[in-house]
Amino acid sequence: MKRHIVIWKDCEEDSSCIECRLDDSKDCMLWLTFSENLLSLAFYSVDENAYYFSIWFTNSKEKTIVWMANRDQPVNGKGSRISLLGDGSFVLTDVDGSTTWETNTSTTDVQRAELLNSGNLVLKDSSGKILWQSFDFPTDTLLPHQPFTKTKKLISRLGRGNYAAGYFNFIFDNDNVLRLMYDGPDISSVYWPNIDLDVFQNGRTNYNSSRIAVLDDMGRFLSSDGLDFSAFDSGFGVKRRLTIDYDGNLRLYSLNNGSGLWTITWEAIMQLCSVHGLCGKNGICVYSPEPKCSCPPGYEMADPSNWNKGCTPRFSRTCSQSQQVKFLKIQHVDFYGFDSSYNERISLESCKMKCLEDCQCQAFSYRLSGEGRCYTKAELFNGYKSPNFPGAIYLKLPLSIETSEAVILNGTNQTCNATESTTIIRSSSMYETRGKRVRWVYLYSFASVIGAIEMLFIVSGWWLLFRKHGVPEVAEEGYRVISSQFRKFTYVELKKATNNFKEELGKGASGTVYKGVLADERVVAVKKLEDAYQIEEVFWAEVSTIGKINHMNLVRMWGFCSESRHRLLVYEYVENQSLDKHLFSGNVLGWKERFKVALGSSKGLAYLHHECLEWVTHCDVKPENILLDGEFEPKISDFGLAKLSQRGSNNSEFSRIRGTKGYMAPEWALNLPITAKVDVYSYGVVILELVKGIRLSSWVLEDGEEQETELTRFVRVVKRKIHCEEAAWIEDAVDIRLNGQFSRIQAEKMVEIGISCVDEDRSKRPTMDSIVQALMECEDEVKVPITSENRGRT
Structure with a gap:
């Protein structure tokens, strides 16, 4: 017995055009149901004759896909079908009858397929028990209440408009920590959280081996490794998704039902050039000012249509002693990893000699910040340019290669704009495309309610995740570290911290700044905004701007308070006051x-x-x-x-x-x-x-x-x-x-x-x-x- 869903000509993307048939009978039984106006399940067209069996948000402007059955193998536009077989398997077949995808369900008791309002496609038996679910096989997106465990991973798309599996993964690593990793054809490399810090310095713990995480209805993500973050529009009633985009960044999105556009309400990486593998082998990520890829002098794009393949040298590398070489300095550029040697407190000339003496050395990195650090490079991956990098890369090139003394990396080839501009509004912007102020409805309209519910989720979340596993003291310290990062404070907390706003540090047009000491003994500066016509705009400008950036030359914000008429901002305390x-x-x-x-x-x-x-x-x-x-x-x-x-x-x-x-x-x-x-x-x-x-x-x-x-x-x-x-x-x-x-x-x-x-x-x-x-x-x-x-x- 077969139950078919057939794709018909001229109406492939409209779920109402999908006909349910029991064998060849015209008596249609609705074996596949659809969630009401929220999500759709059908064949999705991405090319003239390429279709994917997919789930997408119905109200999103570009029909944003959250799951695909056959992301690496599209099917024909006419005659392809999804079938629920008598042995319980859910099978996708192409027009020639070949199997493209199937569930491998091992029971014959499967009675129906159903798309739940959560976005979970399930196969159920006669009693309603779930026998298979798409939540166990995510593609690049995690939905609220979709458990993320050690057996699952999110894999990015290959590129814009290309839904095949890409090279960027979001996974629980072997040490129980959630990480972002580039897993390309040439290398595998972890790039988030900060690779220069250890687990606990990153506010994580590797002591809990349960390896489970979840995104809740309020926009909060909670993980067993201590990763804890929330959407800027935290609150109920918003459709959200956590997606690893094809540029390698992990982002939390919220849907505006009115416009059908998505807002980025949290993201893992602020400086996109720190994503490994973004520009391929030998490529360099530059800000101009948006992140773009560039080939260094002496190199050219391997494939003009695909930066994943990086750059190839316009010369032959040999170990012949007769080949004369030179070194070309590129300021503020480095290639992360693949160091064939490392030396400290040596001169630039000594570092150059080490690279000359090593046939495999392709370049060397030398830090200008006084340490005299020398890194010789066997391969050139993960290249980036940043004015904050205190050094330079010295490329080893044949003397015959013509180069300019002043090296300019224009980055004219765009690579890493995360999503199509027509479908995205950045959450941190105070202005829409017409200059109108974004309404922060969900962030503070229900502040008191959210506070209570947040506490409930915190207590119940940690209890569920860790009660049965016994958390060591070191792990608990990790949780305290992460909880002390950017967060919402209560007015009572800040009133106590400032001793009832006793010690004034300064006063400006928007408010007064007071010195305070938090419960964890951090000294802070608390800015209390005065009543003014622009108070909301000033307040949310600071929260949305400095709350999501981190640089040693920018004041760090620890959190904010939004209760009733009170608007306060909590900063790090800076000893020597203003210039x-x-x-x-x-x-x-x-x-x-x-x-x-x-x-x-x-x-x-x-x-x-x-x-x-x-x-x-x-x-x-x-x-x-x-x-x-x-x-x-x-x-x-x-x-x-x-x-x-x-x-x-x-x-x-x-x-x-x-x-x-x-x-x-x-x-x-x-x-x-x-x-x-x-x-x-x-x-x-x-x-x-x-x-x-x-x-x-x-x-x-x-x-x-x-x-x-x-x-x-x-x-x-x-x-x-x-x-x-x-x-x-x-x-x-x-x-x-x-x-x-x-x-x-x-x-x-x-x-x-x-x-x-x-x-x-x-x-x-x-x-x-x-x-x-x-x-x-x-x-x-x-x-x-x-x-x-x-x-x-x-």
């Missing part, structure tokens, strides 16, 4: 610290502009928003005015002018499109103030009337002196309080950068990553001795 308190007061900040602030803050802005998932424009860069830690390392703060732009979007609308007078770029007043160049302008003012030591944003008074700003006069005077070739121009430009204790080379570079940054023509302003590179090139100049006269004093 303005050291630069414009009696505290004379030394030159070493000034250069450190210039370089560090440029790195932070470069990360925001070029390496984040979104382009983040801070919009209010000024000394008050640059905090200094105990080592005078800068940390950019106050993201309340931040603008986030979707990649590929030209949207630049603002509801009002933003920023601080004196640091605002001209395009604000001229009503021009707002881009990251407004931050570059503000940074230019700050870096010139670091050199001069005064407020350049102030106005100069002549005859009792405002004539021009200090900035305009400073730039005009410096340009004139340089044009007239005055030898002592830099001494006149530098803060006289330093008494000549500064690096002339560094000061000249800072002035040069600052002047170019404040150019009225924004197209002539440099990018932040080029500023980082320029400053790093003079970082190792002769350091100024730090004395009691020129070090920051209190």
Whole structure:
């Protein structure tokens, strides 16, 4: 006995066109049922004559697939069928009768196939018992309440529009830890969580061998290894999916029922170039500013249509001693792994000799951060370029290969935009494509209810997962570590931590900052937003921006509080307060610290502009928003005015002018499109103030009337002196309080950068990553001795 579902011509994708037949009888019995308007199960067309038996979200704009039976072997568009056989097997056959996929069900008692509202396709017996389910065989997506265990893995698609199994996996590793791994034709390589940290430093534990994880209805993911995260729109009533995309990133999505578009509400990796295997062998991932792939000099794409195959050399490698070679330096580039040797505290020339003496060495990496670390490379995989990488790769090339001294990796070939732009709205953006503010309905409308339910899930989740397994103390410590990361605090917690908001650290336009100590003894700064018309916008701008980024030169946010009328933000405590308190007061900040602030803050802005998932424009860069830690390392703060732009979007609308007078770029007043160049302008003012030591944003008074700003006069005077070739121009430009204790080379570079940054023509302003590179090139100049006269004093 066979029960057939036949695909009919011209209506392949419409479930209503699927006819259920019992043998050849016209009496149709509904053996296959569909969940009401939420999910569909049918043949899905992806090409002219390629069909997949699939489950997809009915209301999503692009019919987003969450499961496929035959992802590696599509069937013909006419005559293909899915059959429930008498032996209980569910079988997909092509037009020629060949079996493409089957369930291998071992019982004859299978009575019906049913698609549950959860998205689970099940085979049931006469009593309703489930005998087989698609939840046990996921493809690239995990749905709420779908158990994820040690026997399961999520495997990415091969590419955009290509549903075949790709190379990126989400799995429980052999040590019980959830990981993302590239498993390609040439290598296998784990790239998440942070491969430079151990299990517990990553907030995980490998002591629980149950290996089980689940995504719940509220958008919270809970795992036995301690991985615990939630969607930004946490709450009931939202359709969600956890998907490993073809670019290797794991993302949690929420569906907007009205538009049919998906919102990214959590993702594992913020800097996509850290995904291994993304650009194939010899390829380099670069930010320009979106992540793209590029071939290094002397190499070309192996397959112009497929970056998975990487780059091939345009020369033959030989071990002949007669072949003359050279080394080409590519700044801020590294290839992770495949080190044939490692040496510490050796010179650049010694490192070069090690590669020359090794026939198999294809390049060497040398760190510029003072350690003298040398890594020779037997293979070139996992290449990436980042302005924050303190070193360079030196490619070993035949002398006959023509190369330019200035190596530019343009990354003109796009590789890793996660999903089609027509189907995605980034959750972290405050603006839709028309500039309207996203409504954060599910995040705080039911805050009190969510808090109670969250606690219920936490208690019941840990009890169910670990009660029977006996968790060691070390594992419990791992859970405490992960629970101390970004989270929602209660108002009572923060009131107690701040001793009823007793110690005030500072006050700004949006609120007051207080010092506090959390229950785990972390010292924090708690920002209490005042009642204002833009309080919600400022609050959620900070939460959605800084809550999901992590960089040493950006203030770390630990969490937030949203209860009733209370809106509070919890940051790390930064010891030395803001830059303005050291630069414009009696505290004379030394030159070493000034250069450190210039370089560090440029790195932070470069990360925001070029390496984040979104382009983040801070919009209010000024000394008050640059905090200094105990080592005078800068940390950019106050993201309340931040603008986030979707990649590929030209949207630049603002509801009002933003920023601080004196640091605002001209395009604000001229009503021009707002881009990251407004931050570059503000940074230019700050870096010139670091050199001069005064407020350049102030106005100069002549005859009792405002004539021009200090900035305009400073730039005009410096340009004139340089044009007239005055030898002592830099001494006149530098803060006289330093008494000549500064690096002339560094000061000249800072002035040069600052002047170019404040150019009225924004197209002539440099990018932040080029500023980082320029400053790093003079970082190792002769350091100024730090004395009691020129070090920051209190």
